[in-house]
Amino acid sequence: MTKRILALPGDGIGPEITRQACRVLEACRDEGLDIDIEEAPVGGAEIDRSGVPLAPETLEKAKSADAILLGAVGGPKWDTMPDISKRPEKGLLALRKELNLFGNLRPALLYPQLVEASSLKPEVVSGLDIMIVRELTGGIYFGQPRGRETREDGTRYGYNTYIYDEHEIRRIGRVAFEMAQKRGKKLCSVDKANVLEVTILWRDIMNELAPEYPDVELSHMYVDNAAMQLVRAPKQFDVIVTGNMFGDILSDAAAMLTGSIGMLPSASLNEHGQGMFEPCHGSAPDIAGQGLANPLATILSVAMMLRYSLNEADMAARIEQAVGAVLDQNLRTADIAYTGTRQVTTEEMGDAVLTAFNAA
Amino acid sequence: MTKRILALPGDGIGPEITRQACRVLEACRDEGLDIDIEEAPVGGAEIDRSGVPLAPETLEKAKSADAILLGAVGGPKWDTMPDISKRPEKGLLALRKELNLFGNLRPALLYPQLVEASSLKPEVVSGLDIMIVRELTGGIYFGQPRGRETREDGTRYGYNTYIYDEHEIRRIGRVAFEMAQKRGKKLCSVDKANVLEVTILWRDIMNELAPEYPDVELSHMYVDNAAMQLVRAPKQFDVIVTGNMFGDILSDAAAMLTGSIGMLPSASLNEHGQGMFEPCHGSAPDIAGQGLANPLATILSVAMMLRYSLNEADMAARIEQAVGAVLDQNLRTADIAYTGTRQVTTEEMGDAVLTAFNAA
Numbered sequence: 041m042t043k044r045i046l047a048l049p050g051d052g053i054g055p056e057i058t059r060q061a062c063r064v065l066e067a068c069r070d071e072g073l074d075i076d077i078e079e080a081p082v083g084g085a086e087i088d089r090s091g092v093p094l095a096p097e098t099l100e101k102a103k104s105a106d107a108i109l110l111g112a113v114g115g116p117k118w119d120t121m122p123d124i125s126k127r128p129e130k131g132l133l134a135l136r137k138e139l140n141l142f143g144n145l146r147p148a149l150l151y152p153q154l155v156e157a158s159s160l161k162p163e164v165v166s167g168l169d170i171m172i173v174r175e176l177t178g179g180i181y182f183g184q185p186r187g188r189e190t191r192e193d194g195t196r197y198g199y200n201t202y203i204y205d206e207h208e209i210r211r212i213g214r215v216a217f218e219m220a221q222k223r224g225k226k227l228c229s230v231d232k233a234n235v236l237e238v239t240i241l242w243r244d245i246m247n248e249l250a251p252e253y254p255d256v257e258l259s260h261m262y263v264d265n266a267a268m269q270l271v272r273a274p275k276q277f278d279v280i281v282t283g284n285m286f287g288d289i290l291s292d293a294a295a296m297l298t299g300s301i302g303m304l305p306s307a308s309l310n311e312h313g314q315g316m317f318e319p320c321h322g323s324a325p326d327i328a329g330q331g332l333a334n335p336l337a338t339i340l341s342v343a344m345m346l347r348y349s350l351n352e353a354d355m356a357a358r359i360e361q362a363v364g365a366v367l368d369q370n371l372r373t374a375d376i377a378y379t380g381t382r383q384v385t386t387e388e389m390g391d392a393v394l395t396a397f398n399a400a
Numbered sequence: 401m402t403k404r405i406l407a408l409p410g411d412g413i414g415p416e417i418t419r420q421a422c423r424v425l426e427a428c429r430d431e432g433l434d435i436d437i438e439e440a441p442v443g444g445a446e447i448d449r450s451g452v453p454l455a456p457e458t459l460e461k462a463k464s465a466d467a468i469l470l471g472a473v474g475g476p477k478w479d480t481m482p483d484i485s486k487r488p489e490k491g492l493l494a495l496r497k498e499l500n501l502f503g504n505l506r507p508a509l510l511y512p513q514l515v516e517a518s519s520l521k522p523e524v525v526s527g528l529d530i531m532i533v534r535e536l537t538g539g540i541y542f543g544q545p546r547g548r549e550t551r552e553d554g555t556r557y558g559y560n561t562y563i564y565d566e567h568e569i570r571r572i573g574r575v576a577f578e579m580a581q582k583r584g585k586k587l588c589s590v591d592k593a594n595v596l597e598v599t600i601l602w603r604d605i606m607n608e609l610a611p612e613y614p615d616v617e618l619s620h621m622y623v624d625n626a627a628m629q630l631v632r633a634p635k636q637f638d639v640i641v642t643g644n645m646f647g648d649i650l651s652d653a654a655a656m657l658t659g660s661i662g663m664l665p666s667a668s669l670n671e672h673g674q675g676m677f678e679p680c681h682g683s684a685p686d687i688a689g690q691g692l693a694n695p696l697a698t699i700l701s702v703a704m705m706l707r708y709s710l711n712e713a714d715m716a717a718r719i720e721q722a723v724g725a726v727l728d729q730n731l732r733t734a735d736i737a738y739t740g741t742r743q744v745t746t747e748e749m750g751d752a753v754l755t756a757f758n759a760a
């Protein structure tokens with residue numbers, strides 16, 4: 041049966057990087073992958089068109105798609121919108137929530153060809169390969185009640201609610217334990233259980249799950265210590281599991297350890313394997329439209345799509361190998377270029393990946 | 401008038417590092433500083449004695465002291481206590497709250513003698529000098545309601561409340577703007593205003609304060625980006641101001657950038673200049689009692705005490721210069737030792753600082 045892919049290019053560099061990733065998807069189709077690709081606006085682009093970041097018809101298309109490829113959303117143009125519920129980022133949050141994409145996979149992988157790009161010493165990061173499993177549809181980003189109000193004496197205050205129930209914790213815990221089983225069999229759960237009650241429950245549930253995965257070594261770490269350990273000795277980690285907000289912070293820090301966030305894909309999955317795939321980097325409005333953007337994270341997001349939503353692990357590996365091949369050819373977009381490499385445009389990078397993919 | 405200092409050694413390595421710091425305080429007294437030093441247990445040590453981490457009489461002593469010197473609290477012995485309200489860390493939280501120590505100053509300073517200790521490349525961190533101003537008595541660590549409960553269908557859930565009012569934000573904002581005025585005149589406020597309402601108010605208040613400090617350049621950054629930027633290019637920051645939880649995470653990450661968290665002091669101040677001073681590192685129960693602990697962070701906390709609570713900037717500088725002198729002498733405790741330096745014990749390091757202090 042034909043699988044349906046919905047491409048949502050978004051804002052800033054989103055359209056140009058999504059274009060290159062779609063070319064790779066089209067090449068997969070040429071090789072026999074039975075897919076249908078449709079496109080729709082989201083984020084700021086949709087706000088400009090219809091006033092909301094996610095149109096109802098786009099949400100419907102997303103729901104019926106097998107997988108979604110997202111570029112990036114947001115930019116200074118929409119940063120000062122007074123109504124937070126209509127900002128570009130809300131389009132993403134709504135997609136995650138409506139499709140129940142609770143399982144966010146954020147690999148932090150350092151390509152050996154790019155070890156110099158890291159701000160860390162080579163011996164600290166060479167061979168780095170961490171998978172952060174972040175809960176994506178609960179926690180404080182979605183918790184109610186929330187808002188800004190004024191007390192009787194005129195004092196303004198703001199509040200949000202950090203809340204998880206055991207089902208939410210258990211299902212992301214299972215994703216993480218299973219991921220650890222497929223990898224190095226080490227799982228570190230990150231919380232703030234010495235202060236926050238909600239994360240005491242988090243730790244309890246992880247401990248309750250552990251006996252079902254006797255081959256996985258479970259450890260716990262406070263979030264402030266985890267931030268330190270990622271800087272000090274990141275290779276101690278295999279799989280990290282944590283809530284939405286801590287995962288947001290730690291996965292971005294871990295990504296930056298590689299020095300090449302333009303290389304890092306991500307997946308957001310629900311219980312049926314339906315997923316949204318997107319680069320870890322943002323919409324970089326400052327370089328949009330100049331051919332400077334690195335399309336590799338989005339192309340590698342296509343590989344994650346093939347692996348996790350379309351069950352095409354071989355085709356996924358072929359894309360990943362093609363990316364490795366262009367790095368071996370010393371081709372670099374501006375963000376990862378240095379002396380001795382050849383700087384190419386966004387489109388030239390797409391060309392090179394396609395050539396390598398087709399040659400494989 | 402005699403100033404009253406309360407020393408709270410705490411747990412793990414707390415007593416041995418506090419001992420060395422108190423020797424430095426005593427040396428200041430010998431040089432004419434009019435102080436009285438008293439000592440009391442806190443944290444796990446107090447739990448073992450009386451069942452609670454902070455005894456009422458200790459709290460009274462703390463309230464009437466001009467400054468408090470704290471070692472460190474906590475350890476695995478008390479980590480599994482079912483009643484979170486009686487854990488060692490709660491002793492600290494109670495002190496901060498009862499004394500209204502809302503302004504936490506966390507310098508991340510890289511000593512030129514220790515640049516090799518960092519996991520980051522020397523060119524990324526050499527000359528690093530960041531001051532993180534963290535709100536310490538509000539936000540989600542103190543917010544109500546909070547707890548763990550069970551729904552009617554038997555589902556367990558946990559929740560905490562992230563709340564700030566404009567007065568809390570404004571007073572920490574003023575501390576940060578004033579700190580920026582005394583330093584590089586750059587202030588970066590960290591929030592998650594694209595998602596969390598409470599931090600939209602945070603950003604609004606910082607913007608409202610800015611016109612009162614026209615010499616300070618105010619910028620804003622989302623917390624996940626701040627975690628990335630600290631790894632990528634930490635020297636872009638001068639003063640960072642943020643809430644309690646984000647400050648907990650970012651100040652620890654920033655401290656670890658230096659690679660020598662055993663060197664970093666901190667101050668927690670209220671509106672009257674009364675303060676608690678303590679090292680950034682923890683109680684390190686694994687090395688307690690072995691003479692391996694680095695007392696310099698606690699000794700430098702004494703320098704912050706002299707500067708911020710006792711108005712003795714010259715004496716503070718003399719302590720800091722003594723610490724620089726022992727580093728120049730290549731003396732190192734185990735945590736910062738490497739080939740070519742001379743490893744000394746906790747007490748020997750204290751001896752060396754005292755000798756340098758008295759020679760100055």
Ligand SMILES: [Mg+2]
Nearest residue numbers: 288289292624
């Ligand atoms: Mg993020």
Ligand SMILES: [Mg+2]
Nearest residue numbers: 264648649652
């Ligand atoms: Mg901390």
